[in-house]
Amino acid sequence: MSKPIDRTHKERRTGLRFMLTYVKPHRSTFMLIFICTLLGISADLLQPYLVKIVIDDVLTKPGHDIRLLFVIGGSYIGLSVLSFVFTYVQDNLLQHVGQNIVVRIRKDLFRHISNLSMSFFDRRPLGALVTNVSSDTETVNQFFTNISLSLMRDGITLLLIIAMMLKLDAVLALYSMILIPVIAGIAIGFRPMLRKTYEQTRLQLSRLISFLAENLAGMNIIQVFHQEKKQLDKYTKLNRLNLEVNFTKHRTTIYFNRTFEFLGNLALAFLVWAGGMAVFNHSLEVGVLFAFITYIRQFFQPIIQITQQWDKLQSATVSMDRLWQVFSIRPEVMDPRLENRKDIVLSDIKGRVDFENVCFGYTDGIDVISNLNLQIKSGEIIGIVGETGAGKSSILNMLGRFYDIRSGSIRIDGIDIRDIPQATLHRIIGFVQQDPHLYSGSILENVRLFNSAIPREEVIQACKFVGLDPFLQRLNQGYDTQLSERGGGLSAGERQLLSLARIVVYQPKLLILDEATAHLDSHTEQMVQNALQHLTTGRTTLVVAHRISTIIDADRIMVMKQGRIVEVGSHQELLARRGYYAMLYKQSLGKNEKKDSVAVSKEKGEGSVLVTC
Ligand SMILES: Nc1ncnc2c1ncn2[C@@H]1O[C@H](COP(=O)(O)OP(=O)(O)O)[C@@H](O)[C@H]1O
Ligand SMILES: [Mg+2]
Incomplete structure (x- = not known):
């Protein structure tokens, strides 16, 4: 379990691929999580369909069977319970695996750093290392417990919603799909901006922590030489820079998310108009329109979620890259190869x-x-x-x-x-x-x-x-x-x-x-x-x-x-x-x-x- 991962031939791997080596031992749990997610979402998405059946097959049909209403009502509750159970299991499993992976990474990282040569510590500021071990691993933790789940869950939700919409009414569904290239275009356009702001915030935070760690370690020298004021000024400057990059990051994120919300509302308005017209013309059932409206709302929810998680994914990949950079440093002083090793009593x-x-x-x-x-x-x-x-x-x-x-x-x-x-x-x-x-x-x-x-x-x-x-x-x-x-x-x-x-x-x-x-x-x-x-x-x-x-x-x-x-x-x-x-x-x-x-x-x-x- 705690055997260090052999990295000799993996040096050119990117941070994300490197992290996947930690995921491998948990493959079966991840498979289970995937199945639970799939079942949970299916249980969720079947609910509007049940309502559609109630509207179109029970309420609007003459001579309706009241018992059917009970059956459907019961099924609705049953689906809710199933969705709850599957989501609960999947969440817990993921927390368990995610935390375990991060514990393992922290341990390997500490072991790796302990084995690095003095020349490494001569060059590397102490604070940057503290950031690597503490906050970068925490971001990776977020990736496993939060981001990956969201990406998987929302991805599946999107696909299933598209499938349901196509099944309900292919023409209306295809109209709704027109928005997909627009969404993709916006996401791609925003990407470099988001990545840059995320790198900036991480960099500034790491500088702040570095500065703090070094100053705390050398506080006696600072006091002896009366450098408190100067250091405070430097710290204030760093602190302000940190604040500014954080503001920029939030502004960018807000632009990004609101754009999607606006698009979502636009799509909804279009659907109400086009769908309503179709209902008037009797070419669409009311129940189908209802289900469509529910789905289209749920359709934008995962997109907003994914894009919200996207920036977190950006910062997670930055952290992974940084961790990988530390991991890929070979100690200059190496233990002897097995064939040269002299065993000494x-x-x-x-x-x-x-x-x-x-x-x-x-x-x-x-x-x-x-x-x-x-x-x-x-x-x-x-x-x-x-x-x-x-x-x-x-x-x-x-x-x-x-x-x-x-x-x-x-x-x-x-x-x-x-x-x-x-x-x-x-x-x-x-x-x-x-x-x-x-x-x-x-x-x-x-x-x-x-x-x-x-x-x-x-x-x-x-x-x-x-x-x-x-x-x-x-x-x-x-x-x-x-x-x-x-x-x-x-x-x-x-x-x-x-x-x-x-x-x-x-x-x-x-x-x-x-x-x-x-x-x-x-x-x-x-x-x-x-x-x-x-x-x-x-x-x-x-x-x-x-x-x-x-x-x-x-x-x-x-x-x-x-x-x-x-x-x-x-x-x-x-x-x-x-x-x-x-x-x-x-x-x-x-x-x-x-x-x-x-x-x-x-x-x-x-x-x-x-x-x-
Ligand atoms: N970690 C280091 N990185 C770079 N140069 C160093 C380092 N440690 C010492 N030196 C340099 O090596 C030289 C010899 O240093 P050192 O062996 O510590 O001297 P001594 O112990 O005799 O005072 C000095 O010029 C010093 O500046
Ligand atoms: Mg000396």
Whole structure:
């Protein structure tokens, strides 16, 4: 049931055809819905015919049989009940299938987006994705539960009415049909206009949501830089545009619908005139005229319905196309093909890492990392230093395979990381970032990442180990405190401790730290350093340090400049070389001296300088 749909050979399909792949498993239910609709409508349309029989065969005929009136009356009620039952069944079935299909699409979409590479998220605004997942799928839901039903029901109604009218009086029926080309012409003429206004409204709404999502996510920056007014102005502008396109859409829709209503009334007037004349001339029975008038009214009803649903269909196809566009994006980072896949036993991983002639860039043409070569022994601790933008984080991103390299290879224990399934790779590597992401949920769940196989006790132990426990003790609900999406309720330092606790719980073979202690005060940082000392023992570790002093104990330090390794060696070796590293170190000492002296003089009121080396 929840098997993802294979899309490899279906890339050229349009949105609508793609959606039909979701309909296929429900074919039999749709068939049942069709039959119920057909029966329901037939029961409805037979009713005016019964009245015709009453008028022509009972009321206007001399010596009429009163019992026939009862029989016909009973049949009329019977038909009403049948129509009710069939419509009820058909409506419920359709809701059931429609909702199920949309649940499935949402699930597939979320899974698909989760598998897309980081480069996709670099390019795609968050809000546009939120629109895709929420409102586009809702429009598709409307399509299945509402639009498709209406199109089917009204289509069948139209055909049956035409059949009934032809049966009653072919000449009058053919006169009524004259209007059909006019109707078709108007519908075709309006089509591009309707489609355009619908695209516009969707586009504006998506822009509005994008703007909102981004601003909510970055509200702190907006406030810090006093950009509230500017952003509000931008929002007001977007809001106004949204309003305008909605007005245009409604105006167009009203024109469209009223035109048809007017046509309907015109047809009715014509029928009353032509039919009335025929009755006077005795060439038409009164009952037939009555049935005709009822049918012609019902004839325009489905046409108006269909055209009203038409614009919804337009927006549904736009949504389907957009969903399809997201679905058709292939992740740049792909899992290995079956024949290349190396199955790895996690416990066998030693943790040797080799970078060989690695070139990498985020955008075409610009290399961020050029020709990187480095062999890291199992259990070795590598410090990475360099100026901002030197490419430190990029190396870690490549190793975690958030991005694929352009050329060369990265191997863990001699296995190319492209041959390791991503899920396995991410179990091998533990990442601690500067701004760890927390999810809505309790602290407990955030540490074990919703993996309930990890016992509570283990989480508590891990938090004690990294020194987070004392902070949590202060909270009313301790480990069960609920965090909001962005980790609200915890300080930046506490969030970082929490992400370290994750590492303790998950015990990855390879540890990657990207400026992981940048948000910590010196006391907490010391605690983290102690915890890290334990964590890094015997575990291959790559540390990007925001302060050189934190990595001087590393086995080797890799010094980076403009995407290249310019020096490698231990702290002492590098200092002795008096090169780029020595200069960076000297600079950082200067910074630390200033920083620490300020801190110390504030706390103790004296000017002694303390630098840990
Ligand atoms: N997602 C991205 N898309 C495009 N360019 C990026 C992206 N991330 C980083 N870069 C660029 O790559 C270069 C190296 O960045 P990074 O590895 O983050 O540096 P560091 O961590 O050493 O400060 C920088 O010039 C940066 O602008
Ligand atoms: Mg960085």
